[in-house]
Amino acid sequence: MTSTDHPAFETGGTSLTVGQVARAAGVTANAVRFYERYGVITGHRSSGNARRFTVDAICRIKLALAAQRVGITLKESAEILAGIPPLSRDLDRWVGAGDELVRIGRARIAQLQATVSELATLDFLQPDPARDRPPG
Amino acid sequence: MTSTDHPAFETGGTSLTVGQVARAAGVTANAVRFYERYGVITGHRSSGNARRFTVDAICRIKLALAAQRVGITLKESAEILAGIPPLSRDLDRWVGAGDELVRIGRARIAQLQATVSELATLDFLQPDPARDRPPG
DNA sequence: ATTTGAGTTCGCCCATAGGCGAGCTTCTAG
DNA sequence: CTAGAAGCTCGCCTATGGGCGAACTCAAAT
Numbered sequence: 001m002t003s004t005d006h007p008a009f010e011t012g013g014t015s016l017t018v019g020q021v022a023r024a025a026g027v028t029a030n031a032v033r034f035y036e037r038y039g040v041i042t043g044h045r046s047s048g049n050a051r052r053f054t055v056d057a058i059c060r061i062k063l064a065l066a067a068q069r070v071g072i073t074l075k076e077s078a079e080i081l082a083g084i085p086p087l088s089r090d091l092d093r094w095v096g097a098g099d100e101l102v103r104i105g106r107a108r109i110a111q112l113q114a115t116v117s118e119l120a121t122l123d124f125l126q127p128d129p130a131r132d133r134p135p136g
Numbered sequence: 137m138t139s140t141d142h143p144a145f146e147t148g149g150t151s152l153t154v155g156q157v158a159r160a161a162g163v164t165a166n167a168v169r170f171y172e173r174y175g176v177i178t179g180h181r182s183s184g185n186a187r188r189f190t191v192d193a194i195c196r197i198k199l200a201l202a203a204q205r206v207g208i209t210l211k212e213s214a215e216i217l218a219g220i221p222p223l224s225r226d227l228d229r230w231v232g233a234g235d236e237l238v239r240i241g242r243a244r245i246a247q248l249q250a251t252v253s254e255l256a257t258l259d260f261l262q263p264d265p266a267r268d269r270p271p272g
Numbered sequence: 273a274t275t276t277g278a279g280t281t282c283g284c285c286c287a288t289a290g291g292c293g294a295g296c297t298t299c300t301a302g
Numbered sequence: 303c304t305a306g307a308a309g310c311t312c313g314c315c316t317a318t319g320g321g322c323g324a325a326c327t328c329a330a331a332t
Contacts, residue, residue, distance in 0.1 A: 019278065024263065027320095029279085034320060048328050050279050059261050066260050069251040073318065087261065098255045105252035109245055115205040116241035119234045124202050125195050125223065127160065155308065163290095165309085170290060184298050186309050209288065 015052045025061040032061070039078035040064050056086040063097065070105035151188045161197040168197070175214040176200045192222040199233065206241035 021041075022029040033051070035041050041057040064077035072080075080100070084093040118124045157177075158165040169187070171177050177193040200213035208216075216236070220229040254260045 017279075026264065030321060031319085033280090038319095046279095046328095048279080049281095050328080058263075062260050066251055066255055068319090070248060070255070074320095075318085094258060094261075098258050101255045102252050105248055105255060109248050109252070112206060112241055112245050112248065115202060116238050116245070119202055119206070119237045119241060122230060122234050124198050125230075127194075128162065153309075166291060167289085169310090174289095182298095182309095184309080185311095186298080204289090210290095211288085 014054045015046075016054065016057065018051050018053075021053050021057050021061070024055075024058045025065070027061065027065075032057075035061055035064065035074065038074050040074055040081060054086070056088065059087045059094075063094075063101075067101050070101055071108050072101065072104065150190045151182075152191065152193070154187050154189075157189045157193050157197070160191075160194045161201070163197065163201070168193075171197055171200065171210065174210050176210055176217060190222070192224065195223045195230075199230070199237075203237050206237060207244050208237065208240065 016024075018029045018032045022032045025032070027035075032041070032053075036043060036051065041053060041060050043051050043053040043057060046052050060081050063081065064072075064074060067077045067080070068074070080097055084090065084097055087094050152160075154165045154168045158168045161168070163171075168177070168189075172179060172187065177189060177196050179187050179189040179193060182188050196217050199217065200208075200210060203213045203216070204210070216233055220226065220233055223230050
């Protein structure tokens with residue numbers, strides 16, 4: 001048994017299976033295949049038609065998961081990620097993507113704070129004159 | 137034409153149609169029927185099987201809509217609203233429900249802020265030792 | 273050779289939050 | 303009386319984010 005022939009340890013090479021990526025990213029293998037279909041990650045195939053990924057895929061999934069938490073859909077994450085090279089090639093682009101997501105997150109927070117204010121005063125219960133008057 | 141016989145003006149009575157509730161709440165009639173099926177609102181039927189609501193239904197929908205914006209599902213809103221009487225009967229209970237939603241909203245904001253921090257540092261890209269080491 | 277374990281595709285299933293059209297009834301005005 | 307507006311039910315469709323099982327292949331270990 002070498003350092004690369006056991007699936008559970010084969011992370012030194014550039015080739016990871018769905019399961020390895022799944023475990024490293026904290027999702028299921030199902031989810032990983034799903035992410036590939038949606039273009040969140042890309043990979044190639046082994047001679048036996050098995051998916052192969054690099055560690056970069058793990059990072060992309062993790063970014064997408066964090067993005068989800070600020071309200072970004074997988075499709076949007078896929079679009080963002082499609083524009084940036086592997087993390088190891090260009091860290092700055094990843095930092096830039098992170099900053100973009102930070103802006104989106106801050107905007108979401110502002111919206112939430114507004115909604116919380118409304119809920120605190122129950123202001124939204126007041127009839128909206130524009131809607132309650134018939135048009136004309 | 138009296139003050140109550142034209143549908144668009146018949147809001148002085150206690151009986152509102154789906155369309156009237158929909159317009160007042162800023163949603164579609166479809167959505168109003170949906171809300172009724174999910175127990176967000178309740179109503180009775182006219183002799184001709186048409187839905188009839190009171191103005192209270194409008195308030196319940198508006199509360200549910202605000203709740204949605206802090207991440208509460210319609211089902212959860214239905215459960216909350218099921219426990220409280222009409223707004224006109226017990227304003228305090230509505231204030232209480234609002235306060236509960238405010239707490240939930242603040243919690244959501246805290247979560248978002250944590251995620252934003254992670255995005256700002258890209259910390260989550262760091263491998264999670266607990267996941268990358270094989271179990272055992 | 274065979275038995276695992278992990279991989280593959282396909283396709284149906286869930287919840288959430290409705291939209292939309294079909295076909296039918298009911299109501300109200302003119 | 304008849305037309306139009308609005309209501310009704312039913313059921314299929316959408317998008318999002320996967321879960322799950324069936325049936326099958328593939329590779330490595332015994």
